[in-house]
Amino acid sequence: xxxxxxxxxxxxxxxxxxxxxxxxxxxxxxxxxxxxxxxxxxxxxxxxxxxxxxxxxxxxxxxxxxxxxxxxxxxxxxxxxxxxxxxxxxxxxxxxxxxxxxxxxxxxxxxxxxxxxxxxxxxxxxxxxxxxxxxxxxxxxxxxxxxxxxxxxxxxxxxxxxxxxxxxxxxxxxxxxxxxxxxxxxxxxxxxxxxxxxxxxxxxxxxxxxxxxxxxxxxxxxxxxxxxxxxxxxxxxxxxxxxxxxxxxxxxxxxxxxxxxxxxxxxxxxxxxxxxxxxxxxxxxxxxxxxxxxxxxxxxxxxxxxxxxxxxxxxxxxxxxxxxxxxxxxxxxxxxxxxxxxxxxxxxxxxxxxxxxxx
Numbered sequence: 500x501x502x503x504x505x506x507x508x509x510x511x512x513x514x515x516x517x518x519x520x521x522x523x524x525x526x527x528x529x530x531x532x533x534x535x536x537x538x539x540x541x542x543x544x545x546x547x548x549x550x551x552x553x554x555x556x557x558x559x560x561x562x563x564x565x566x567x568x569x570x571x572x573x574x575x576x577x578x579x580x581x582x583x584x585x586x587x588x589x590x591x592x593x594x595x596x597x598x599x600x601x602x603x604x605x606x607x608x609x610x611x612x613x614x615x616x617x618x619x620x621x622x623x624x625x626x627x628x629x630x631x632x633x634x635x636x637x638x639x640x641x642x643x644x645x646x647x648x649x650x651x652x653x654x655x656x657x658x659x660x661x662x663x664x665x666x667x668x669x670x671x672x673x674x675x676x677x678x679x680x681x682x683x684x685x686x687x688x689x690x691x692x693x694x695x696x697x698x699x700x701x702x703x704x705x706x707x708x709x710x711x712x713x714x715x716x717x718x719x720x721x722x723x724x725x726x727x728x729x730x731x732x733x734x735x736x737x738x739x740x741x742x743x744x745x746x747x748x749x750x751x752x753x754x755x756x757x758x759x760x761x762x763x764x765x766x767x768x769x770x771x772x773x774x775x776x777x778x779x780x781x782x783x784x785x786x787x788x789x790x791x792x793x794x795x796x797x798x799x800x801x802x803x804x805x806x807x808x809x810x811x812x813x814x815x816x817x818x819x820x821x822x823x824x825x826x827x828x829x830x831x832x833x834x835x836x837x838x839x840x841x842x843x844x845x846x847x848x849x850x851x852x853x854x855x856x857x858x
Contacts, residue, residue, distance in 0.1 A: 590645055597651045598833045599846025615834040615847035616690035616725065618718055618827075651831055661839040664825055665712050666818070668744035670753040672700075672711040680858075682709040682840035685826055687718050688733060689726020689778045692848045693836045694763035701764075703854035709840060713759075714822045718835060726778045728785040730819075731810070732762070735789045737818050738809040742802070754806075757796035758789060 591601035600617065628637035661683035682705070686693040700706050715736050717729035724730050739755040765773045777785055786807070793803045809815055826832060830839070834846035841857040849857075 590648070593645075593648050593652070597648050597655050600834060614692050614695075615836070616687060616692055616718060618833045618835060654831065655844065658842045659839050659844050660842075661712075664714065664830065664839060666714070666740070666822070668740045668748075669712040670740055670743060670749070670755055672706045672752070672756055674749070674751045675710050679708060679710045680840070682711045682838065682857075684711065684713045684839075685716050685830065685832060685835060685837040686713050687716055687726060687729050687835045688736075688759070688762055689724075689729040689774065690718070690835050691774065694772075694774050696836045696838070696848055697759065697763040699849065699851045699854055703851045705854045705857070709857075714826060715819070716822060716826045716835065717819075728777050728780060728782065731782060731785055732758070732777065732789065733819060734810040734815050735806065737815045738806045738812075739793070741809060741814060741818070742806050754793050754796040754798055758792050761792050761795075 595601045600615065628634075628640060661681040665681060665683050684693070684696065686696075700711065705711065715733035717733050718725035719730075735758060736755040739753060739758070743749050743753050743755075762773050762777060767773060767776055773788075777788070780788070790803050790807060793806065798806070826837075830837065830844065832844065832846060836848065838845040838849055845853075
């Protein structure tokens with residue numbers, strides 16, 4: 500391993516000084532033989548070690564042998580560290596390309612990622628498993644995760660069609676307009692970046708050029724929903740969509756979009772953003788506020804009662820589960836919001852200029 504470490508050092512030094520370049524060929528020859536499990540047929544390795552041990556041999560000859568062993572151990576550790584670093588960089592780069600974040604388990608921890616609410620992406624990370632004493636599971640999950648990332652590369656290179664993932668009873672921001680391209684957002688009602696994307700769309704005039712629809716996806720984990728009332732809000736959104744579809748649809752803006760608009764852009768009498776209020780509200784208060792918004796949207800008391808009853812129905816639960824399968828198995832995103840438009844999957848928040856540039 501010593502000759503491999505020496506080669507890396509000499510390679511760096513030769514880039515800044517020509518006097519090291521004559522050693523580069525000898526170092527490379529030794530490296531090639533070592534990585535192919537053959538002994539070096541040159542004296543390069545011994546030359547490097549002797550140059551390091553020579554001062555010690557003069558002052559303390561008895562320490563030469565343990566120092567020689569220490570050098571070999573250190574060289575092994577340096578090579579191992581180099582290989583691990585390359586692996587981490589390579590895997591992080593793949594994750595960044597495929598998912599928009601270098602860490603699938605915690606997308607927000609990646610400084611290169613877009614602003615997002617990350618989805619719990621499967622088993623715990625490598626070091627978390629090691630900390631729990633599950634060494635075998637740590638390596639198994641690590642390579643399974645890498646395999647999943649590699650297998651997802653072709654899907655990220657395809658031409659994405661938002662209409663392919665839109666539900667049959669989809670409603671559209673401002674109503675559907677023939678001739679416009681479809682854009683689909685995967686959103687969690689409680690995620691602040693979804694609220695920011697909604698506001699960015701309005702500022703960019705994105706909804707004036709696209710038929711914008713959505714899939715509600717409350718982020719959940721073993722501990723429950725990330726945002727306590729997101730499943731409730733999502734059930735109302737689906738119930739409204741199904742109610743509108745049952746009565747033939749609507750040419751204009753529907754109640755589900757009115758709820759999202761209030762949630763993402765409005766504030767209550769105290770000046771608290773409705774989204775922040777909803778994330779902290781008791782379930783009964785949240786349900787009452789959703790029904791108040793439906794009143795404001797023009798629904799009658801009987802219609803609201805039908806919608807409220809439907810939120811606990813099998814039809815709504817089945818649809819939310821179907822959407823969860825689409826997001827996790829077909830779209831395979833780990834970022835909320837995710838926006839399918841312009842033939843691409845955009846992971847995380849898209850800024851105003853980015854939205855204006857999408858056709």
